[in-house]
Amino acid sequence: xxxxxGHDSSxxxxxxxxxxxxxxxxxxxxxxxxxxxxPAGTCPSCGEPRTDASARxxxxxxxxxxxxxxxxxxxxxxxxxxxxxxxxxxxxxxAPPVTNASAAPTDVRPSAWExxxxxxxxxxxxxxxxxxxxxxxxxxxxxxxxxxxxxxxDDRRDIHPDLALADxxxxxxxxxxxxxxxxxxxxxxxxxxxxTKLNGVDVAAGSRRPIRxxxxxxxxxxxxxxxxxxx
Amino acid sequence: xxxxxxxxxxxxxxxxxxxxxxxxxxxxTAPAAGGNAALVVGFIIDTSGSMxxxxxxxxxxxxxxxxxxxxxxxxxxxVAFDATASVVVRxxxxxxxNKIHAHGALRDLKAAGGTxxxxxxxxxxxxxxxxxxxxxxxxxxxxxxxxxxxxxVVATELARCAGVFECDCWGVGTDWQVGEVQEIARGLLGxxxxxxxxxxxxxxxxxxxxxxxxxxxKDVRLRLWTPQGAEIVFVKQVNPTIEDLxxxxxxxSPLVHEYFTGAWSSHEARDFHVSxxxxxxxxxxxxxxxxxxxxxxxxxxxSWQEQEVKSPKARIFASWTQDETLSSRIDHHIAHYTGxxxxxxxxxxxxxxxxxGDDGGATALLGKAVRIAYVSANxxxxxRLAKVVDVIDPVQGTIRLKKGVEKAATMDLQLESRTTxxxxxxxxxx
Numbered sequence: 001x002x003x004x005x006g007h008d009s010s011x012x013x014x015x016x017x018x019x020x021x022x023x024x025x026x027x028x029x030x031x032x033x034x035x036x037x038x039p040a041g042t043c044p045s046c047g048e049p050r051t052d053a054s055a056r057x058x059x060x061x062x063x064x065x066x067x068x069x070x071x072x073x074x075x076x077x078x079x080x081x082x083x084x085x086x087x088x089x090x091x092x093x094x095a096p097p098v099t100n101a102s103a104a105p106t107d108v109r110p111s112a113w114e115x116x117x118x119x120x121x122x123x124x125x126x127x128x129x130x131x132x133x134x135x136x137x138x139x140x141x142x143x144x145x146x147x148x149x150x151x152x153x154d155d156r157r158d159i160h161p162d163l164a165l166a167d168x169x170x171x172x173x174x175x176x177x178x179x180x181x182x183x184x185x186x187x188x189x190x191x192x193x194x195x196t197k198l199n200g201v202d203v204a205a206g207s208r209r210p211i212r213x214x215x216x217x218x219x220x221x222x223x224x225x226x227x228x229x230x231x
Numbered sequence: 232x233x234x235x236x237x238x239x240x241x242x243x244x245x246x247x248x249x250x251x252x253x254x255x256x257x258x259x260t261a262p263a264a265g266g267n268a269a270l271v272v273g274f275i276i277d278t279s280g281s282m283x284x285x286x287x288x289x290x291x292x293x294x295x296x297x298x299x300x301x302x303x304x305x306x307x308x309x310v311a312f313d314a315t316a317s318v319v320v321r322x323x324x325x326x327x328x329n330k331i332h333a334h335g336a337l338r339d340l341k342a343a344g345g346t347x348x349x350x351x352x353x354x355x356x357x358x359x360x361x362x363x364x365x366x367x368x369x370x371x372x373x374x375x376x377x378x379x380x381x382x383x384v385v386a387t388e389l390a391r392c393a394g395v396f397e398c399d400c401w402g403v404g405t406d407w408q409v410g411e412v413q414e415i416a417r418g419l420l421g422x423x424x425x426x427x428x429x430x431x432x433x434x435x436x437x438x439x440x441x442x443x444x445x446x447x448x449k450d451v452r453l454r455l456w457t458p459q460g461a462e463i464v465f466v467k468q469v470n471p472t473i474e475d476l477x478x479x480x481x482x483x484s485p486l487v488h489e490y491f492t493g494a495w496s497s498h499e500a501r502d503f504h505v506s507x508x509x510x511x512x513x514x515x516x517x518x519x520x521x522x523x524x525x526x527x528x529x530x531x532x533x534s535w536q537e538q539e540v541k542s543p544k545a546r547i548f549a550s551w552t553q554d555e556t557l558s559s560r561i562d563h564h565i566a567h568y569t570g571x572x573x574x575x576x577x578x579x580x581x582x583x584x585x586x587x588g589d590d591g592g593a594t595a596l597l598g599k600a601v602r603i604a605y606v607s608a609n610x611x612x613x614x615r616l617a618k619v620v621d622v623i624d625p626v627q628g629t630i631r632l633k634k635g636v637e638k639a640a641t642m643d644l645q646l647e648s649r650t651t652x653x654x655x656x657x658x659x660x661x
Binding site: 011013014015016017018019020021121122123125126127200 | 233235260456457458459460461486509517518519520522540541542543544546
């Protein structure tokens with residue numbers, strides 16, 4: 001996997017050579033000339049990728065994108081615990097799109113989507129010897145040609161998710177990938193037992209969040225799903 | 232057996248700042264059922280002339296009691312040294328028959344002659360070298376100065392022993408040199424402690440046996456990946472004791488360094504302070520400054536298997552921001568251990584000042600130590616300090632040097648100066 005500096009990284013999150021975030025969006029933005037406040041598509045204060053262009057506040061540090069200044073104090077999340085769950089931001093339902101349209105990232109809407117489903121042993125922080133992580137299992141690429149139910153297969157209960165995971169940490173009905181009429185994608189957590197993270201941030205149980213090219217969804221004990229927009 | 236690793240830091244840096252500090256909390260989690268590690272315990276006992284009488288009798292009893300605690304899977308041996316070393320009990324499984332044999336062998340042990348500590352270490356090294364696949368723990372007991380050899384001889388022997396076995400050291404009485412015994416313990420990933428009276432040897436050895444038999448994994452290394460262009464400023468263990476590991480770094484590859492920490496018991500927890508210098512960034516830039524992991528050897532089907540544990544929570548970041556309210560915060564874990572480091576330094580320098588007759592300097596430094604110990608709620612250290620100084624106001628660090636301090640109290644304070652209080656979890660920046 002190539003990082004924004006062109007290194008062939010063996011890690012999925014941050015480049016194994018230079019340490020930069022492995023986000024194609026960030027790289028595209030910085031190549032196009034980042035605004036002084038920070039690369040487009042990432043928070044200028046903390047660098048967190050922006051998952052929702054219409055959200056007013058950064059999901060991590062609550063930086064106020066609209067007024068370009070630090071937002072209210074972070075709640076329930078501190079810098080000491082980078083992976084701690086964070087409450088979802090409070091996007092105003094009437095939040096207008098970014099006012100300066102020319103500075104906003106110009107998204108080429110991908111015409112097709114696929115999910116790369118990888119097993120990442122690094123996520124398995126409390127390995128269970130009775131159910132070891134199948135670290136050598138190959139990656140799968142799944143096309144998103146319809147709404148997909150993501151979860152653990154259970155023959156006995158006749159639950160056969162569209163994207164079936166052999167991960168004991170996932171719920172049978174764990175999450176849903178939803179296609180909207182305009183071609184965009186969203187991730188919905190189906191009130192799963194162990195939760196779903198989008199780019200390392202907890203998705204509140206049952207809530208729906210837009211997902212874009214390069215986003216990473218982590219769930220269960222070791223599953224990492226990378227979103228790719230196939231043009 | 233596995234490990235949990237969690238990093239605590241303030242990732243936000245002001246533009247132009249390049250140093251990233253983090254505390255890593257590493258906790259060993261319960262061992263998997265079955266598959267216990269082979270253990271070899273070696274006793275290295277000073278039998279020089281000064282040990283004669285109560286000390287040698289207590290030491291013999293303590294060794295025999297400790298051996299009684301071992302089960303048949305464990306191997307033990309006993310080495311005695313004065314100016315030269317001899318093998319009293321060669322390496323044997325802790326069976327009932329071998330325990331009886333040890334009783335007989337130890338009964339005839341007499342105290343006589345000088346003290347050359349390196350000979351005891353060298354004899355133990357030879358015996359430990361025969362069991363390269365075991366977890367190897369030594370217990371070293373002395374009561375006097377290392378007067379029959381030059382210090383350089385010990386240093387050379389320690390370099391040979393490092394990596395072969397680990398060693399906890401005890402000095403009985405107060406006629407031994409803290410520096411000499413501490414050098415052996417620190418060189419062999421162990422701790423040096425004081426036993427005031429010979430009657431205490433039994434209890435100390437029993438505790439050491441209990442600790443040794445908990446060891447579950449060996450060759451535990453803190454592995455640090457850092458990005459191209461970054462530089463590791465230092466890596467220190469900061470809890471339970473302060474040990475600078477920087478000089479012990481092993482270069483695995485240009486971006487990966489390893490720091491050796493020895494064998495760990497199940498449920499053992501240690502904290503490390505990692506400081507990294509990265510290339511400067513602009514406001515809005517974020518990078519991964521280090522990816523720590525724990526690498527260790529775990530017993531598996533009669534041999535050892537290397538494992539690596541990574542955790543997303545262990546990642547150390549650098550994130551540049553113009554916002555000074557973010558970048559000026561000091562993470563409370565780092566503040567706590569910086570304070571414990573200052574405490575150790577104030578104690579060590581304060582005792583040195585007192586020893587050379589600089590009462591003014593000693594009062595200032597030990598007063599500072601009293602204040603830090605009090606503020607960081609380090610009750611053990613506060614108690615130790617109170618045996619050496621009269622505390623007038625712990626908040627201000629106002630003290631008076633005590634007259635007629637017991638030598639044991641001073642030695643104990645010196646030995647424990649780098650023992651830290653573990654940082655409280657959670658809470659606000661303090």
